[in-house]
Amino acid sequence: MARPKKADVSTGSFFEEDYLVRTLGRIAHDPEVALTELVANAWDAGASLVDITVPSVGETALVVQDDGHGMSAAQFKGRWMRLGYDRIKHQGVHVEFPPERADWRRKAYGRNGVGRHGLLCFANHYDVETWREGKGANFEIGTQSSETPFKIMKETTFLRQGHGTRLSVVVQRHLPDEGRIRDILSARFLHDPQFVVRVNGQSVSLADQSGLIEQTALNIPGCPAAEAFVVDSSKAAKSTIYQGVAFWVNGRLVGSPSWVVGSEAVIDGRSRFAKRYSIVVKTNDGWASEIEPDWARFKPSTKAEALFAAVQKYAQQVFSKLSSDLVEESSEDALVRNREEFKGLSQLRRIEVASFARDLVKANPTVNPDTLSAAVQALINLEKSRGGAGLLEKLTKLDESDIEGLDRLLSQWTVRDALSVLDEIDHRLAVVTAIEKLCGDPATDELHTLHPLVTQARWLFGPEFDSSEYASNVSLRTATAKIFSKRVATTAFVNSKQRPDIVSLADATCSVVGTETFDSANSNLMRIQDVLIIELKKGKSTIGRDEMNQADGYIQDFLGSGALDGTPIFRAFVVGYEIAPKTAREKEIKEESVLRGKVMATTYGQLTRTAHQRLLRLKERIPARYEDVSGADLSARVMQRATQAPLLLVNKNCAEPSTT
Structure with missing residues (x-):
């Protein structure tokens, strides 16, 4: 094998041979993340099927093949070989489909052009085979160059009908687990039944999802049958491409999954519940006539309104049933967001604030995380002002001889302080x-x-x-x-x-x-x-x-x-x-x-x-500065006014005394 050409360091910058691998983050070290990114690329290529071959031992080939639109040799060089490729800028937010799927609609997943290098998780070079419109090209991609982060080591062309892309790599590190990869990918891409991911020839159906919580038939009088599935994505995958309610009609996705059903937001999409759970509503072709021709939404109709009402009611029931599990997580998240201020409280006041956060989430399970955090922050500030410990801490750190510093500090305080x-x-x-x-x-x-x-x-x-x-x-x-x-x-x-x-x-x-x-x-x-x-x-x-x-x-x-x-x-x-x-x-x-x-x-x-000497001196010095402040004299007069104790009268008809 020829030795790589030595970089000319006199005229410009150059790269370490593993530069790209070191800049990819988790994609280059976590096979679950790497393969998720590669499947997302197939999603963005308009694929309906992704076949992944995961070897059982190292030094054998791992393959990711899809039936997406594929690329010409020129497109491959302009897209794949561009460092930091901006997909939205060059291709837009919507997916390009092959001609036979021209009526399909899908939002693109990729943004910054790094996911395509997922195979570098397994070795320092990999092969890409892509074809469309009867022509194909094969590229060997490597990182063993100091002149560029990655480069085409070898290129060949061929003739092939159809369209698609095939990626392959000989696994030298991070051998993935077949079952784990199958569960994760099925959970992350479960929303669209027109996108099937198979690992070693097997896919996971909706009913077999490892995170399936429940499966329920929805009762909608006068309408075709519908079935709801609740999936906890955290059981297999930490996140999914979409969150919310997904409507499947005859094996096809209607619009995009969302927690807005019809015109009503059933759950705040920023809540922990919304980010963790998904609901899939599966129906037969009896609903096809209720859908717009482009499958972007349901038509306005009595049946659609009945479906939305049933789904909204069911989503609220599921939320009420499962939200108790998230009380601790939500309250803990609010406290962590205010951690530095929370640390400044006494142990007793920390317990009070933590109990408040927990009780607030229990009483309002749908509370917005930002609102919850703001409420916790407000209570922390109230506890600080109520205790006076923070102000006293500043005071006690002053030397007793520092009269000027003491006067300056006291002059900044209010009567409340x-x-x-x-x-x-x-x-x-x-x-x-x-x-x-x-x-x-x-x-x-x-x-x-x-x-x-x-x-x-x-x-x-x-x-x-x-x-x-x-x-x-x-x-x-x-x-x-x-x-x-x-x-x-x-x-x-x-x-x-x-x-x-x-x-x-x-x-x-x-x-x-x-x-x-x-x-x-x-x-x-x-x-x-x-x-x-x-x-x-x-x-x-x-x-x-x-x-x-x-x-x-x-x-x-x-x-x-x-x-x-x-x-x-x-x-x-x-x-x-x-x-x-x-x-x-x-x-x-x-x-x-x-x-x-x-x-x-x-x-x-x-x-x-x-302690007595220091505290008593402070107690004597502070009140004298605030005697003439508005409000302080009024409070003192009220507290000093004599009051008459309640007069006890003996009621002859009963043993207990009465008051007037």
Whole structure:
């Protein structure tokens, strides 16, 4: 075999020999996608039959042959050999049919001209044989050239009656599964009975579809019989060329499938249900007289209206029956579309928003995805403004000495903002008070009450941790399970999945959470940025050197676990009732002079005193700025006005008191 000519790099660009394969994406690596694209090409060529021969072993021929219009040698070179061929520009949106099918109608599937190279999924060169009007040509296409992404390696001509195209390739990689390919192609092209796809001589009928949900006879008084088939395309294929209701009359498609039946849209075509399910209405030739001559639509008639009404009613019944399966998918999709804002909520508010999304889809199964997403976004914004946590987070990150920064921030707030923050401060002060009372009460169930309370209140350990971004993820849980596996008390929690960040130990409770960020400098993937470890000692515990060394060991174990994405900075707090004398309150962990973590000892008393001081200062400073603002004084006067308690009167005729 002659060696390829070396490219001249002095005068222009040139290509790697596998350039085209690398730019085709999934077409070059997924046989299901590759063969779907090639069958779609046959659809666009006006074919009624596509025969695919799938070999059982490699190094044998895979063949795709259709009875479409075929191409002349000149057409092949002008269409097939044009990189990025714009089909709509050169051929329009409608399919060209062979002469005997001139009255057929079909919309073209192809757009950007890449699907025709699907055989490159199986080898680096393939053969194309195409014929029409008594003449044919055979082309051997290869990619082994640095001068062009692909080229004609060999060309011959022949004489043949009829029309069609035959593609063949010797499979060297990605050998497809015959049964899987048959199921996928039959599902993706099921809407048109005039387009049959056979794999190794066998096709899948409508009644044998792997995704067939149900088959029902439609009762239409005074009209010819009709039968409806509901197909779940996700059972075999992830998508179909068309979605909606397809009408088959005597084995021929009327118009194009659509969720608009007659003049009424039975389902929003953008919904998950509409994209997943299809309905085929199959009738006999008794309906042929009700169809326009070009088969583009039904004629306006009483019978057609009766058919549409029956189909609309049936579609709604099917939708009501199957939509419950999509509630979780639809609500999850709405939350994912608002993921960044959703992450900013507290755990409780996330649950509330998720429940709202689920309930809304249950009550309105046909809700538009954009409307659902907008409703979720509105509730997230409402939860943020109602909680005041986001505003307080900005406030707590300011240094107390930064009076100018504090004044500037407060000047940007509305009365609503200030009141939201004050509500949040009151809530946090209540948490601090609860911790103070519980930590000194011998009857407190520390494991189930005190410890979860403290680990949820990360702001106790400093304003830098006052962010809802701290959460438990799979990478952290894997590393935590590995490190604490020998010390975990598996029976401590009835349902440990409710708090995946808490690990119950024999003498303590440990919370491990972290923040994530995109590694834009390297992989552009998510990696863990910071890790916060809070170890709460049980009982009247004293923190000594052993406890500090133990926390040091945790960080060392995490760093060496190999289970974390990235190289995060660790902050570990060991919390107890007191700290033993001559015990260092801080300890740094370094690797080659680089700070990787820090261990800090603190007491419950120190945490609550610090929190009280900071929160009370903020509570005193904020209201004074808003006393003269319109609305604030009116609200204060209303709340300060004395009111009379209800007067209880004894009714002599009955035992219960009454009020006036």
